[in-house]
Amino acid sequence: MMQLLSMDYDIDNIIIVIKYVAFYLATYFTLKHTILHSKVKGKLPPRPFLSFPIIGHLYLFKRPLYRSLAHLAVKYGPVLYLKMGARPVLLLSSPEAVEECLVKSDVFVDRPRLLPGKHGGNNYTNMAWSPYGDHWKNLRRIAAVEILSPQRLQILSGIRAEVAQSFICRMIKDITENDGIVEMKSAIFGLTLDNMMRMLIGKSNYVEASGGMEASRRFQKTMEGSFRVSGVNNIEDFLPILKYFKVFLGSPEEFMKKLIKEKNTFMEGLMLEHRELEREGNLSDGRKRAMIHVLLSLQKEDPHYYSDEMIGSLILALFQGGTDTSAATVEWVLSLLLNNPKVLKKAQEEIDTNIGNTRLVEESDKNNLPYLQCIINETLRMYPTGPLGLPHESRDDCYVGGYHVPKGSMLIYNIWAVHNDPNIWDDPRNFKPERFSGLEKTTLGYNFMPFGTGKRICPGEHLANKMIWLAVAILVQCFDWERTSNDLIDMEETGGLSLVKLVPLRVKCCPRPCMMNVLSEL
Template identity: 50%
Template sequence: MKYISLLITADFTIPISMETSTYSFILCFIIFLFLKSYLQGTNKRYPPSPGLCLPIIGHLYLFRKPLYRTLAKFSDKYGPIVYMRFGFRPVILVSSPSAAEECFTKHDIAFANRPKLLAGKYLGYNYTTISWASYGSHWRNLRRIASLKLLSSNSLQISHSIRTDEVKSLICQCCRRCNGGEYHSLEMKSAFFQLTLNVMMRMVAGKRYYGEDIADLEEAKRFQQIVAESFQLTGVTNIGDFIPVLNYVGVSRLEKKLVILQKKRDKFLQDLIEQHRQKQRDSTSEHRSKTMVDVLLSLQGTEPEYYTDEIIRGLMHIMLTAGSDTSSGTMEWGLSLLLNNPEALAKARTEIDNRIGQSRLIEESDLANLPYLQCIINETLRMYPATPLLPPHESSEDCTVGGYHVPRGTMLLVNVWAIQNDPRLWAEPEQFKPERFQNVQGERDGFMWLPFGAGRRGCAGEGLAYRVVGLALGSLVQCFEWKRPSEEMIDISVGTGLTMHKVQPLLAKCRPRPTMLALLSQL
């Protein structure tokens, strides 16, 4: 104790330079910030995670195809909000209406961004199209153009004759194959796909590239090739999006293929733009065509610095890809379910006969007066949503969902299929019951049913999708008698990929209804 007292009371100093003192202070400050960040992180409550998170790959080793079913199993085991890592990317998985509602209402702005994925770089014009752009003034302007100029009720009414023509073309195609009024087998997957692409292409640029009456066969072949390559590449997962180092070691050649596809697509779309420019120069009539390209070129005339050709090409591309595969798939699923449930098919036909009759074809204006047909479409979208996982969102700031902390930069996945097929929310969800949507507007509009997403980034093309699908399905039910190719039920196995499509293309037998022969002969 004596020596300790001497040390305390002794007058001695240790020479410390000013430079050493500054470095020590900086070091201590850095350590303090690190400890503060670490302690704050440990106090935050994160959602539960499935299994062990491995270095570098995270939870990717747990995934099996189809992804939405694997993720649904995670939610069943760990809860409606699950935290994972896709390689280096943090991900929050949401599989309940309440959590989805919180994300798309309370935190809608926070989750309004898109993650930077390779597809968005090349197919989304470096993340500048409406599907890939980050939330901000540019995206809001694109959304305004789509909602008010291209897909508004008034715009869709102007283009209704296009959809009517293409559905009539499909009906005539079916009639020609039914020789002598006998049942004939038809492959409906390609028929629906060509219908939707012709509808979209005529709305966008005034041209059709499938079936008969094709003005330019060579141009049609170019378009068909680009479409085939586009859907092939968009269904491929790029592992480099989650483990970036793999982008530099050549694990995948996807990027090179996307570059080649982008050049082909840009050249094709630019040629269409130039054709419309030339037509506008040559036309002296005040009543010019009003395709989407014409509308966008007129906007370019008033604001050329913003409505560049690249912006126009981006909007054209989104219109052609976002509305074709999804709508045609819904029609194929809908007819498959009706063939497996003939009582629902009969009920739909009775409704059409009672409300429309057999002296004229269904028109778009009739769809609002066919509630059971609407129920069939809604039930089809419930059981087989075109995108079982909504396009991913990304948080722009820290937030709390369901009491759990979600860090900034976290990718949000909403498992629509899991919500819409949850037996705790839907009675016998595996059964096709269109009646469940009768007089139940809350379920139709609530977060139990999300095939078109919700919030700011919900699908702007919902109105168009209902018109195309409703008119096509309703017309086929009105004009033809349908049955399965055999006594066996239609195979409803689901394929892999980002969209929900049938493994086996739909093959169905049909013949014109005797009571509709007189009308069909006039088409």
């Protein structure tokens, strides 16, 4: 700077020149991608005016991304066309736009080719990341008919009840050993993991798994790592030039490769164990009912299609969808109840009145506990664990809301923005379970879509609903809850793409006196 000044440069003039250059570049790229393009194809959706070379609109994004994108929608509208680095992105933030693109149209049925699909998606071949076509349809059919059908979920309802009872016993043990203080994040994850282990593999994470709690913690870390790099969370997907600077900047790819290696080793061990037990004739009834047994049986009929890689990828996708996300939702529910003790008391009174204190609540009791379901729905509205969902990609040119959207555009729909829109929901950031009273999901339409929507809606929605409901029901029925201090529970989010608590929930709890007779018999 001193050199510039010594050559009679005026700093104000330098700044003016820089501004003119920036304005020229911004104008050039704006004209290139809007006015010039519209002469050929039509008018593009609205966008923030200033789009820089190379980075596009990335400079506007802050953590958490779903909140940052929601702010853009408030300012510019519910249908936006952004440049996220090298990728054109259609951002939807209204139920009408979501319905138009994902329900009424077949254009946005593919997935973009992102790093999580390459590494975590078995090179874009698993159910989550596979392109729309025969292979994806077959995977979806297997999940819907062979694994997650209502009939199979009903067959496995006894397993979920056993897992719930085992969880209660572990909770009581933790309460006794830790003077009534329990760290709920790990406890709830243990519940969801044990449930998925029994349903998918046919064995308990606690009784049979070597290492017990340590094995649970290792797998939890692996799942959490997967969520950190899932979806639209990797800058290298939008600025491919960064891959040439891996040596200096690092890369999420190495982390992804490590995660997938750990998960594949986990699955290979489970399949080997299952085959050995079957060869020895020692498969228990639980293992014969397990989903891995169904898939390995299909492998005998068509070993080429039902490869170990395909089976492992499908089982891992179910593990990921049925453990960390469900556990996070239950943790949010409990946090909200602790900050709203009147709601907690009302939920306990509903269970006491309609179920009583002589038995544990069961899945079949769900219709008799509507307020409990309202609490869960309100939590999913405020804190959807997948606030942006997985991205889609247009397979052809199309029109959305009268605007032209080019082929190959990535679509992001902001579930969090819809769920927290004050034009849709009254006082959206206040916890009001009563707002769902008497409302069916069909009535809510696309105002409420915690599991996504359209052809690629989460296939595990019904299983997740059952797991979350039963976990919340037994926690409310069996225990009294208090905060560890007079302060409200910290509800801050991590800032990543999956909506989880920044500070894990620690609580005081004890068995409810009115349930002691039932609990003493477990």
